[in-house]
Amino acid sequence: MNNIFSQLDLAFWITFIAASVRTAVPILLAALGEIFAERSGVVNINLEGQMLFGAFVGFIVTYITGNLLIGTIVGATAGMLLALLFGWVCISKLANQIVAGITLNILALGITSYFFRIIFGVTTKLPHVATYQNIKIPLLNQIPILGEILFNNNIIVYLTIFIIVISNIIIFRTTFGLKLRSVGEYPRAAETMGVNVKKMRYIAVGICGLLAGLGGAFISVGILGGFMENITQGRGFIALAIVIFGKWNPYKALGAALIFGGAEALQVRMQVIGIQIPYQFMLIIPYLLTAIVLIITGRKAIAPAASGIPYEREKL
Numbered sequence: 001m002n003n004i005f006s007q008l009d010l011a012f013w014i015t016f017i018a019a020s021v022r023t024a025v026p027i028l029l030a031a032l033g034e035i036f037a038e039r040s041g042v043v044n045i046n047l048e049g050q051m052l053f054g055a056f057v058g059f060i061v062t063y064i065t066g067n068l069l070i071g072t073i074v075g076a077t078a079g080m081l082l083a084l085l086f087g088w089v090c091i092s093k094l095a096n097q098i099v100a101g102i103t104l105n106i107l108a109l110g111i112t113s114y115f116f117r118i119i120f121g122v123t124t125k126l127p128h129v130a131t132y133q134n135i136k137i138p139l140l141n142q143i144p145i146l147g148e149i150l151f152n153n154n155i156i157v158y159l160t161i162f163i164i165v166i167s168n169i170i171i172f173r174t175t176f177g178l179k180l181r182s183v184g185e186y187p188r189a190a191e192t193m194g195v196n197v198k199k200m201r202y203i204a205v206g207i208c209g210l211l212a213g214l215g216g217a218f219i220s221v222g223i224l225g226g227f228m229e230n231i232t233q234g235r236g237f238i239a240l241a242i243v244i245f246g247k248w249n250p251y252k253a254l255g256a257a258l259i260f261g262g263a264e265a266l267q268v269r270m271q272v273i274g275i276q277i278p279y280q281f282m283l284i285i286p287y288l289l290t291a292i293v294l295i296i297t298g299r300k301a302i303a304p305a306a307s308g309i310p311y312e313r314e315k316l
Contacts, residue, residue, distance in 0.1 A: 014148050020265040029211045034208055035243055053111075077210070082104065082213075129226070135158070183200045183306070186306065
């Protein structure tokens, strides 16, 4: 054990924290999207399916075209399209959001698994694509420790940082954000003030799907460079927990995502350095942390008042 801990030098911690940041990105993107959805009054349980769709389509398009950017954009768009289907079922047809979300999650898992086998067959040798290369930010990457962690990453990591800032501004500093929050708190009153409740919810759900699809595409073409069945492995549900833990705030969601990203990066490095714990136990660390966080914060978290409640306009 002493020999193991002697290996935990500064380089280990730098690479560990840097890995935590990259691992947190797909979960954080999905969580940011979920914040938009829930702020509008829609609980997007279909988050897992949208991430899975984004991962699958992003990989397939990248594999065919050889272009990472095109694959990522199409993958994000695929997530948005599935989200709009979810929105049509729940916003226009007033279906139960939990039931619809779970159903579409199962559908996404089935479709992606089926078509992956159709395209590549049943094989133990999975196809791969190149991943995004890191881009060093001049001067900033020379900052001791911090430079290697934050300013030596790929373009999606930098884009995520930008999205966090923009999301916070949009939700809390713009007229659009005020309308968004109003339809999530008291849609009837928002409608009397001229706000189109269904339109706002569709926009929010579309944004959510776009970011969830981007997060899924980042897993397949940004981190792993490949695809496998159920590649998201519950990250969409972890993102839902992060939204609650982060109290529907983008900056707080960032902190929560880094905790979960750190847990996932830790279980990988615990195996690498040879800690004598069954790897099956290490694999459950992120999910165990999710359950603990929900137990601790679930009762104290106050969701938007109309969250999860279908809205039907009064008929004159």
